[in-house]
Amino acid sequence: MTEHSLWRFSRALHRAINDRHFADVETLLDEDVAWAIYGPVDMFPFLGARQGKIAVVEVIRQLADNFQVRRFERESIMLGVDSAASMLRYSLTALDSDKPISLRVAQFAQFKADKLLSLRVLVDTFDLVEQALGRAIHLPKMTRVG
């Protein structure tokens, strides 16, 4: 029984972000990989959609320029033959400010022949923005009930 593609990809991605070792993750990307981390691209240009191996390696470099992964914890995980979904809590350091950022993330991945074919990541973006700004954004209460 071989290891699930998710574990290999996850290790390679974290090694790329933390150690700037991009070779392993590059070999695990399908040529036509579809990639999306949904969020405010005006504030964080490394968010958004990318298509193809070259563009995805470039965005992983940008992630490595901006963050270190201190640790992560999987809260939920589902594994299929060629797919995986998980909810995680990441503890990051933002390299521009040296500030800690703690973030909940959901990711849905599809693999083909052990290579990443598609990754979609949803982030608790308001929490991310407030932590990156280092202050709360004042919000009105929006509800019809108490």
Next chain:
Amino acid sequence: MTEHSLWRFSRALHRAINDRHFADVETLLDEDVAWAIYGPVDMFPFLGARQGKIAVVEVIRQLADNFQVRRFERESIMLGVDSAASMLRYSLTALDSDKPISLRVAQFAQFKADKLLSLRVLVDTFDLVEQALGRAIHLPKMTRVG
């Protein structure tokens, strides 16, 4: 072969939110159900964590007070025997303003004996906040690279 618990729960939840018919969803909740929709609870008091059937029915009533579900589309789905993970795009109407809100959501659910034991929902919260405010929040560009 019986229907997956997710489909039954999903139908009952949407019927509760849109038609204020809460009886079906109530019968599909475990007594000790754990529920969380992560997001800014100051702005949206119906977000956050709830524990137990009574608290969860109450929060579903609050969702029904605030939103109608116009339509939704599943972008990714994984089904296990007693679990499900999916990424969806919801088209909602905010009832206080009659404004349309389009939102990406990831949900992880666990069932026991066909009842919902746990639901964790991650939302693209910054997108939600901007749509609810009806205006963009100005953000500085936060990146170490161009």
